[in-house]
Amino acid sequence: xxxxxxxxxxxxxxxxxxxxxxxxxxxxxxxxxxxxxxxxxxxxxxxxxxxxxxxxxxxxxxxxxxxxxxxxxxxxxxxxxx
Amino acid sequence: xxxxxxxxxxxxxxxxxxxxxxxxxxxxxxxxxxxxxxxxxxxxxxxxxxxxxxxxxxxxxxxxxxxxxxxxxxxxxxxxxxxxxxxxxxxxxxxxxxxxxxxxxxxxxxxxxxxxxxxxxxxxxxxxxxxxxxxxxx
Numbered sequence: 001x002x003x004x005x006x007x008x009x010x011x012x013x014x015x016x017x018x019x020x021x022x023x024x025x026x027x028x029x030x031x032x033x034x035x036x037x038x039x040x041x042x043x044x045x046x047x048x049x050x051x052x053x054x055x056x057x058x059x060x061x062x063x064x065x066x067x068x069x070x071x072x073x074x075x076x077x078x079x080x081x082x
Numbered sequence: 083x084x085x086x087x088x089x090x091x092x093x094x095x096x097x098x099x100x101x102x103x104x105x106x107x108x109x110x111x112x113x114x115x116x117x118x119x120x121x122x123x124x125x126x127x128x129x130x131x132x133x134x135x136x137x138x139x140x141x142x143x144x145x146x147x148x149x150x151x152x153x154x155x156x157x158x159x160x161x162x163x164x165x166x167x168x169x170x171x172x173x174x175x176x177x178x179x180x181x182x183x184x185x186x187x188x189x190x191x192x193x194x195x196x197x198x199x200x201x202x203x204x205x206x207x208x209x210x211x212x213x214x215x216x217x218x219x220x
Contacts, residue, residue, distance in 0.1 A: 008134050009204030010218035050220045055202070058137040074134055074202075080216035081131070081138075081162060081203025082115050082174050082194060 006074040014045045033063040052077050084146040085159040088133050093161050098177045102157040107179035111186035113194045115174035117167050127208045131164045131173055134202040141201045149193055153185040
């Protein structure tokens with residue numbers, strides 16, 4: 001399954017684009033934790049960030065949450081608004 | 083009443099104050115964020131703000147709703163600007179009205195502090211010799 005993943009801030013720079021289609025393995029769904037493993041192995045620079053979160057359908061997602069192909073997935077590096 | 087906005091346009095302080103004014107209010111508290119000319123002794127040329135707009139609006143609304151639950155407020159306004167901002171320009175305005183000042187002061191501080199922790203908006207500092215996404219690396 002491929003997931004379309006949005007990147008913002010420093011993650012957009014790491015992706016070299018505002019989104020990437022990321023291969024996450026055979027299944028039709030994957031946990032947030034499993035997705036993070038796939039993300040970090042394909043974009044090792046992500047591991048050097050101070051921290052990052054995953055958002056699914058505009059909400060912060062916990063590691064045990066399940067992601068499917070139709071979900072909107074985004075990588076959220078440390079926020080710095082205000 | 084909650085008024086939430088993310089915009090590429092210049093933020094209007096007078097308008098924000100007017101929007102939260104209410105006859106039953108005894109005061110309005112306003113926080114205005116401004117672009118500082120230096121960070122850690124280095125001259126900043128400008129800032130660039132980017133938002134994950136849908137999620138940022140939803141997180142801003144959650145903060146406003148939380149503030150309304152925690153304090154007896156009349157109106158809450160959170161406006162954030164995106165795009166390129168020069169030194170002295172305004173990236174964020176928080177305005178709240180309440181019957182009494184303690185609630186307004188406390189809620190205003192809670193809103194800006196929480197916004198900085200949870201709302202998916204990012205700023206890039208542009209220096210004479212390069213740029214950096216704030217807080218991205220340890």
